[in-house]
Amino acid sequence: xxxxxxxxxxxxxxxxxxLLLPDLGVDGQRRLRAARVLVVGAGGLGSPALxxxxxxxxxxxxxxxxxxxxxxxxxxxxxHGVADxxxxxxxxxxxxxxAISPSTEVVQHTARLDASTALSVVADYDLVLDGADNFxxxxxxxxxxxxxxxxxxxxxVFRFDGQASVWWAGEGPCYACVFxxxxxxxxxxxxxxxxxxxxxxxxxxxVMATEAVKLVTGAGEPLVGRLLVHDALxxxxxxVPVAADPGCRVCGSGADATRxxxxxxxxxxxxxxxxxxxxxPASVRPAVGVEDLRVLLEDGALDGSRGLLLDVREAGERExxxxxxxxxxxxxxxxxxxxxPVPDGGRVYVHCKTGARSAEAVDLLRARGVxxxxxxxxxxxxxxxxxxxxxxx
Ligand SMILES: Nc1ncnc2c1ncn2[C@@H]1O[C@H](COP(=O)(O)OP(=O)(O)OP(=O)(O)O)[C@@H](O)[C@H]1O
Numbered sequence: 112x113x114x115x116x117x118x119x120x121x122x123x124x125x126x127x128x129x130l131l132l133p134d135l136g137v138d139g140q141r142r143l144r145a146a147r148v149l150v151v152g153a154g155g156l157g158s159p160a161l162x163x164x165x166x167x168x169x170x171x172x173x174x175x176x177x178x179x180x181x182x183x184x185x186x187x188x189x190x191h192g193v194a195d196x197x198x199x200x201x202x203x204x205x206x207x208x209x210a211i212s213p214s215t216e217v218v219q220h221t222a223r224l225d226a227s228t229a230l231s232v233v234a235d236y237d238l239v240l241d242g243a244d245n246f247x248x249x250x251x252x253x254x255x256x257x258x259x260x261x262x263x264x265x266x267x268v269f270r271f272d273g274q275a276s277v278w279w280a281g282e283g284p285c286y287a288c289v290f291x292x293x294x295x296x297x298x299x300x301x302x303x304x305x306x307x308x309x310x311x312x313x314x315x316x317x318v319m320a321t322e323a324v325k326l327v328t329g330a331g332e333p334l335v336g337r338l339l340v341h342d343a344l345x346x347x348x349x350x351v352p353v354a355a356d357p358g359c360r361v362c363g364s365g366a367d368a369t370r371x372x373x374x375x376x377x378x379x380x381x382x383x384x385x386x387x388x389x390x391x392p393a394s395v396r397p398a399v400g401v402e403d404l405r406v407l408l409e410d411g412a413l414d415g416s417r418g419l420l421l422d423v424r425e426a427g428e429r430e431x432x433x434x435x436x437x438x439x440x441x442x443x444x445x446x447x448x449x450x451x452p453v454p455d456g457g458r459v460y461v462h463c464k465t466g467a468r469s470a471e472a473v474d475l476l477r478a479r480g481v482x483x484x485x486x487x488x489x490x491x492x493x494x495x496x497x498x499x500x501x502x503x504x
Contacts (some may be wrong), residue, residue, distance in 0.1 A: 112145065112327055114138050114141035114145060115142075117137075118140060118141060122140070122144075122168070126140045129143075134330035134331060135324075135330055139327075139328030139330060140168060142328050142329075143167055143169050143328065144170040145170055146169050146327040147173070148172055148236060148237065148238055148240065149172075149174075149235070149239045150172060150173065150174050150175070150239075150240045151175045151176075151224060151239060151248065152241070152243045153190060153191075153200040153203070153204035154176070154178075154242055155184075155188055155242070155268060155302070155312035155316070156266045156312055156315055156319060157188075157190075157204070157240070158188045158207075158312070158316065159312060159316030160240050160266075160317075160319045160320045161174065161208055162189065162190060162211065163316075164323060165211040165212040166212065167324055168215075169212075169327070170215060170216065171218065172216070172218070173236055174201045174204045174208075174218070174219055174220065175220040175222075175224050177223040177224075179197055179198060179200065180197065180198050180199075180200055180203055183503070184200075186309050187313075188312075190203060190207035191203045199221050201219040201220065201221045202221075204217075205217040220232055226251060226371045229251050229255040229372050230258065230372065233252070233255040233259055236261065238262040238264060238327070239255075239261055239264065240266075241265045241266070242319070244302065244303075245301075247377075249267075250286065250373045250376045251372050252265075253265075253286030254287070254372045255372055256279075256285070257278075257286075262277055262278070262282075262326050262335075263278040263286060264322045264323055264326070265286060266315040266319045267315070268311050268315050269302060269307060270302075270308070271308055271344045272311070272342055272343070273311050273312075273341040273343070274338060274339060274340055275318045275339045275341075276339060276353070277322050277326070280361070282335050283355055284335075284336060284354055284356065285359060285362040286361075287362070287375065287376050288353070288355050288363070289356075291356070291359070291360065291376065292378070293378055296378075296467075297468060303464075304424075304425065304428065304464060304468075305427075306427055308343060314341060315341065322334050336352060336353060336354065337350040337352060338350070338351045338352075338353045360375035360376065361376065396477075398484060398485040400487050400488070400492070401486065401488060401496050401497050404420070404434075404493070404497075408420070413436060413460060415452065415454060416454055416457075417454060418460065419451070419453055419454070419458075419459045420437045420459075420461075420462065420486075421439075421440060421451060421461045422437040422438065422440075422463070423441060423463050423469055423472045424441070424463050424490070426441075428504070431503075431504045432502045434462060434493050442468055442472060446475065458482045458484060459476060459482065459483045460484050461483055461486060462485075463489045465488060466487050466488050466492070469486060470485050473485045
């Protein structure tokens with residue numbers, strides 16, 4: 112990336128501690144000011160990355176996010192504050208960047224990044240920091256970066272664990288070389304279900320910002336061909352070597368640029384993947400809404416003698432909020448074949464957080480011959496529609 116014009120006297124003062132770095136210096140600072148960096152997701156990882164990119168003097172920062180700030184974000188998404196709750200995250204993030212670096216141009220992409228937009232958005236930037244929280248977006252960003260030859264600085268967090276790498280087709284592996292198949296929806300628990308320590312987001316987000324600065328300035332060796340694995344409980348950092356796959360469907364001989372972005376890695380094109388064919392259980396799965404559930408509970412129909420309300424969430428989720436009267440068995444218990452105390456001829460109503468895991472539980476139970484029904488929208492719908500005074504998450 113070429114350096115821009117010389118630094119002003121004010122800039123020399125402001126970035127003095129950078130200019131003292133032999134690997135960065137005036138030339139590196141000029142490159143940072145000329146750089147265009149895209150941050151996907153102004154969330155847990157994007158927040159610390161944005162703050163350090165702004166403080167480092169990156170000239171243009173693009174921010175992609177289609178969400179608004181929620182009160183549950185504030186535990187880790189440090190570009191947003193209490194006054195930002197309900198605001199679009201892009202606007203809140205832009206204000207935070209400008210508070211640190213008024214001269215940084217912030218381009219707000221307040222929309223969902225999808226297969227129709229990813230290439231044109233990414234093409235405007237020198238590199239991408241991917242702080243998305245979902246697999247379709249990671250594969251989409253990975254595919255767009257690989258097609259454009261743009262470095263893909265990636266991070267991921269869950270509970271006390273984090274990972275980071277720089278995927279860069281042509282220089283080393285792309286994301287799909289190392290993780291060739293997108294897991295089926297809901298196969299991997301998210302932070303919204305399993306939780307995450309806010310400071311772990313800061314650790315991994317700071318690694319991502321460091322890699323961005325290194326890539327822009329040419330300092331050091333980028334985290335290409337290495338997967339950084341962090342365990343905050345043991346406070347360990349390990350770098351695992353990873354290699355490009357010559358047959359990769361995204362950047363290798365298996366690539367097909369005529370296909371839509373992300374196509375090559377979606378579960379639907381994975382041989383033998385769930386959902387690749389056969390009956391759709393969703394079309395035959397019985398369900399009730401939370402209002403009907405409220406009536407059933409008030410009538411005493413779910414007291415265990417005629418019917419049952421089953422909560423299949425994890426222990427930590429129950430610590431936050433429960434629907435009164437629910438019996439608890441986790442998905443892990445159910446998958447392991449744990450018995451459900453269903454009364455003879457009775458029916459089991461199953462709920463989780465939003466209705467996705469309970470749908471799988473209903474399918475498992477019905478395969479065992481149990482008369483099971485899904486509670487649509489889960490406990491979040493219960494809080495929203497039945498008892499808004501309860502906590503949510
Ligand atoms: N395809 C996408 N387009 C735009 N924004 C995206 C896309 N995918 C993810 N994001 C954004 O990335 C951010 C990821 O942040 P984070 O991992 O902290 O999760 P969250 O969705 O904010 O919180 P939670 O899942 O706990 O409710 C979110 O703000 C989300 O809106």
